[in-house]
Amino acid sequence: MEAVGPSQDARDVKDRTTGDPGPPTSGPDPTITDAAQVAADLGVDPDAGLGTAEAARRLVTDGPNELRSAPPVPLWRKILAQFQDPLIYLLLVAVVISLAAWTVEGGHGLPIDAIVITAVVLLNAVLGFVQENKAENAVAALARMTAASSTVLRDGELRAVPASELVRGDILVLGEGDAVGADARLLRTSALRVAEASLTGESEAVLKDAAALDEPAPLGDRLNMVFKGTAIAQGTGRAVVTGTAMGTEMGSIAEMLDATVEEASPLEKDLAGVSRLLGITVIVIAVVVMVVTALVNQVSTPTEFVTVLLLGVSLAVAAVPEGLPAILSVVLAIGVQRMARQNAVVKRLHSVETLGSASVIASDKTGTLTKNEMTIERVVTASGRVELTGVGYVPDGEALTGGLPVTDAALLHEARMVLGGGSLANDAQLRETDGTWQIHxxxxxxxxxxxxxxxxxxxxxxxxxxxxxEVPFTSERKRMSTQHFRPSEDAHGIVTKGAPDVLLGLCDRVQVGTEVIELTAQRRAQALADVEELSAAALRTLGVAYRRFDELDDDVLDESDERDLIYLGVVGIIDPPRPEAAVAVAEAHRAGIRTIMITGDHPSTAARIAQDLGIVGEGARAVTGTELDGLDGGGLRDVVREVSVYARVAPKNKNDIVDALQADGQVVAMTGDGVNDAPALKSADIGVAMGITGTEVTKEASKMILADDNFATIVSAVRQGRIIFENIKKFLRYLLSSNMGEVATVFLGVVFAGAIGLTDASSDAVVVPLLATQILWINLVTDSGPALAMGVDPEVDDVMARRPRPLSERIIDRRMWLGILSIGLVMGLITLLTIDIFLPGGLVAGSDSLEVARTAGFTTLVLAQLFNAFNSRSETTSAFSRPFSNRWLWGAIILGLVLQFAIVEVPFLQIAFGTASLDLAHWLVCLAMASAVLWFDEVRKLVLRGRDARAA
Known part of the structure; x- marks a missing residue:
């Protein structure tokens, strides 16, 4: 990134929201220009600010201070998008064929087949549209929650205006807790520190200074600038706005997002492949059967051709699981709602499953893996060291040494003085509000x-x-001092806090217990060694010293009073890891998911945090962004295979890391909260933004938003994604094997119609074992209930105990296809055998009419599919394992039985579906024949379990 003002790319971008250009692309660099001159160049009086009329004029000229976003998608496009699926295309073709056949046949009655299939397609579109609209509304609500305002000087008065109305030349008035609404050149500061983690990844607040820089500097070193999207951590200041909207550094990162292209999720790719395969299968089977039937039966009349065409439609209907799109949408929607209850807002339905496929989670550190709550972990004094328990801003904890409470009076006194002195030389506040501790x-x-x-x-x-x-902290002095008066001793004193090496240079004595003794060369060396030890442990160090006096040397406290100090000791500070993050990292590792930490922090700090979280082992190092910049594509891929900690990285480095991981065949989930994370979030297979601390750009780029900013939620979402994927496989196994049963029934029934007695039972040229309406009934009603129930099936096996699904592994693998085909074949055979049992001719002599025999075959197929629902809950686990864990499945089975009984026995339904009543003997035969599917699959699973055991 260039050192001069906003990035060149950002300045050159035309604001597509307004059609007007952003800030000028030429002119002096504000960082190396005197502040007064910058204000003059922008035509503003720093003491009065812009006039209201001038600010309004500039707002019209430059446009609102908002990042460019894609134009809203029209409603009609959102609706049409719901129909862009190969399976939907297949169903629409079936509608056309059904209507054509109905028309050729004379158009009598209603085209039931076409109406039912159309209803299914429309239902799927409504479900998808409603759910995605809900997700958009949730994201919009999060955006409204984060809308910011700014305090500016206009017409000589302080005013609060929406950040979107800031213009170049506005004078920003900055105070603690304020969000910076635009890029601005500082005019004056007072102990001003800015939290820039959202932009640079640096966890420490940056001390700002209004002085001009000697030369252009990298983004993180532009100490006389404040940037849109950052926040004031301490102090006050005033600044003149130099860049708004896409002319800001945040805008330059947002611009990078346009260069990334979102790809379809693994599930979408797999299901598209399944849909294509089904389409080809349907066409081949339908054409083969129609040709064979026409030749064998010597079809010649138009009526016979229509019959053959209807047979082809029946096969198409049998092969295509009409309810699959709707069931998939419902199951994904249920998963989305479950995740929302766990504080994860999913913007696209298919993103749920993508999480379950993740093999790498690349996470930002500050505020994501850590609490972003600086914590003093150790205090080192002349008498020893004290470890403080507890993390974050909740003041719970105790002082220990060697794991035991501190009993050494001298050490305890020294530790109190260090912490007391650091608390006096301090501008922060700690407050408890309604049981919650907050800092200011x-x-x-x-x-x-x-x-x-x-x-x-x-x-x-x-x-x-x-x-x-007070003598405030500056980056040159590396210390701050405050003067205090203690009435009980009628004494004054100063407390100085700062860099330990600088502080030791101002000290000539040291506190030992309650006494003050000379700071000898040996004690000075020991103090410096203590500092080195803390730094080696990736702790930030601050020293504390003091001096008492009865009277001031003069009336004003200044740097000259920072002398002859008494050294108290040093503290080691760390931004503690989130406690739940370590558990989540361990759970991710157990699931075969690699966790990578990417941060703008110091390498030693990054390595220490990564070790504490269990991301890497002892001795692992962090690779810096500078090192990554020197690598070519192959070298980068080699590094990302081995290294799991990256420090001092720029936004481009994050994007490169994600791209290299994907090129290496990984499915990458990228979590983050800062603007600097946004390009990588969009490039990742699943970008996960933080809802509380996440910026608008980050949320826009992500596919999922964590409402609680909790890294552990991402692992919970992975578990939910894996469960959803397993459940999708379950109902795919169920629906496809059931549909193969229907195809086998129709295909084999036509080919072997004479052998099973169908030909002798009817005078029609072509006799089918099942009617098209009966097949539709099975697909849309009998199948849909159990399939939906399997979509919410509880976790049968420990899904986090297996490795992520490889990209090369299809959702329906070879083993699953063999199971689907074998079960489908068994269903077809037992259905045809049942028909044969009740027909007068065929292999087994019966005495019933074609209507009764066909109804018995129809019922057997329905019951077989209901048995198959229990089979389909697992590829290898017995159906008798935890059979009652899913009450919804039992409800669907019972409902299916009731509906099937109604179809068979209710008169007006008999007319609609071509069925006839069955007596008890018929029902018992149908039940016994259907159960063969269960017993066959139990044997198959037993063989598979034995094979898997031998392979292990």
């Missing part, structure tokens, strides 16, 4: 306040001091 100000300073609560008596002593003056 710099997180590092707040860490002292929290730690002071953990040592009894420290806060009471702090309360005795009254602040009188």
């Amino acid at each position: 100000g710099d997180p590092t300073e707040a860490a002292f306040l929290v730690a002071a609560h953990k040592l009894p008596g420290t806060r009471e002593v702090i309360a005795e001091f009254r602040r009188e003056a």
Whole structure:
């Protein structure tokens, strides 16, 4: 990225929202230009701000301070998108064929087949549209929650305006807790620190200074600028807006998103392949059967041709699971709702399954894997070291040494003085509101306040001091000092906090217990060694010192008073990992999912956090963005295969890492909250944004948003995605094997019509074992209930105990296809055998009419499919394993039985579906024949389990 102002790409982009250009692409770099000159160039008086009329004019000229977004998709396009599926195309073709056959036949009555299939297609479209609209509304609500306002100086008065109305030349008035609404050049500051983690990935708040830089600098080192999307952590300041909308650094990153293309999810690709295969299968079977039937039966009249065409339609209807699109939409929608209850908002239905396929989770560190709550972990003084338990801003914890409570009075006194002194030289605040602890100000300073609560008596002593003056922190001084008065001792004093090496240079004595002794060369060396030890443990270090005096040397506290100090000790500070994140990382590893941490933080800090979380083992190192920049494509792929921690990375590095992982065959889930994460989120197979701290750009780029900003939620979502994928396989196994049973019944019934007595039972040229309406009934009613129930089946096996599904593995593999075909063949054979049993001719002599025999075959096929529902819950686990764990499945089975009984026995339904009543003997034969599917599959599963055991 260039060092001059907003990125060149961002400045050159035309704001498509307004049609007007952003900030000028030429002109002096504001970072190396005097602040007063920058304001003059922008035509504004820093003490009065823009006039209202001028601000309105510039708003019209430059457009609103909003990042460019894609134009809203028209309603008609959203609706049409629901029909863009190969399976839907297949069903629409079936509708056309049905209507054509109905027309050729004379158009008598209603075209039931065409009406029912059309209803299914429309139902699927409505379900998909409604669910995706709900997701869009949820995302829009999150965007409204994060809408920001800014305080500006206009007409000489302070005003709060929406951040979208900021214009170039506006004078921003900045204070603690404010969100920065635009890129701006600082005019003046007072201890101003800005949290830029959302833009640069740097977890520490950056101290700002209004002085011009000597030369252009990288983004993270532009200390006289503030940027859109960051926040004020401490202090105050004023700045003149230099860039808005797409002319900001945030805009330059948003621009990168246009270069990435979203791909279809693995599930969408698989189902498209299944749909194509089904389409080809349907056409081949229908054509072969129609040709063979026409030749064998010597078809010559138009009526006979229509009969053959209807047979082809029947086979097409039998082969295509009409309910599949609707069932898939419903199951995914249920999964989305379950995940929403677990604080995960999914923007696209198919993204749910993609999570289950993830083999890598690449995560930002700050605020995602860590709490973004700086915590003092250790205090090192002359008498030893104290470990403080507890993390974050909740002041619960205790002081330990060697794992035991501190009993050394001298060490305890020194630790109290260190934490007390750090709490006095402090501008942060710690408050409890309704049982929740919150900080206001710099997180590092707040860490002292929290730690002071953990040592009894420290806060009471702090309360005795009254602040009188301050020498603020600057990056050059690397320290701050505050002056205090203690009435009980009628004494003044200063407390200095800062970089330990700088502080030690100002000290000549050291606190040891309650005494003050000379800071000898040996003690000074030991203090520096303590600092090195803490730094090696990836802890940020701050030293504390003080000096007492009865009177000030002069009336004003300044740097000259920072002398002859008494060294108290040093603290080690860390941004602690989220406790649930370590558990989530371990669960991900158990599931064969690799976790990668990508951060803008220091390499040693990144490595330490990664070790604490279990992402890497002891001694693993972090690779920096600079190192990545020096690699070619092959070298980068080699690195990403081995390295799991990346530090000091730029947005482009994150994108490159994700691309390299995908090129290596990985399914990548990328989590993050900052603007700098957005391009990688969009490039990833599943981008997951943080809902609370996540920026607007990040949420726009993501496919899923975590409402609780909890990394552990991502692993819960992975589990849910895997369960959904398993359930999709279950109902696919069920629907396709059932449909193969129908195809086998019709195909073999026509080919062997004479052998089973069908030909002798009717005078028609072509006799079919099942009517088209009966097949539709099976597909749409009998099949749909159990399939839906399997879509919400509880976790049968431990889905997190297996490795992620490889990209090369299809949703229906060879073993599953063999099971589908074998079960379908058994269904077809037992259905035809049942028909044969009741017909007068054929292999087995019967005495019933064609209507009764066909109804018995129809019923046997329905009952066989209901038995098959239990088979389909697992590829290898017995149907008798936990058979009652899914009450919805039992409800669907019972409903299917009731409906089938109604179709067979209710008179007006008999007319509609061509059925006849059955007596008890018929029903018992149908039940016994249908159960053969269950017993056959139990034997098949037993063989498969034995084969798997031998392979293991």
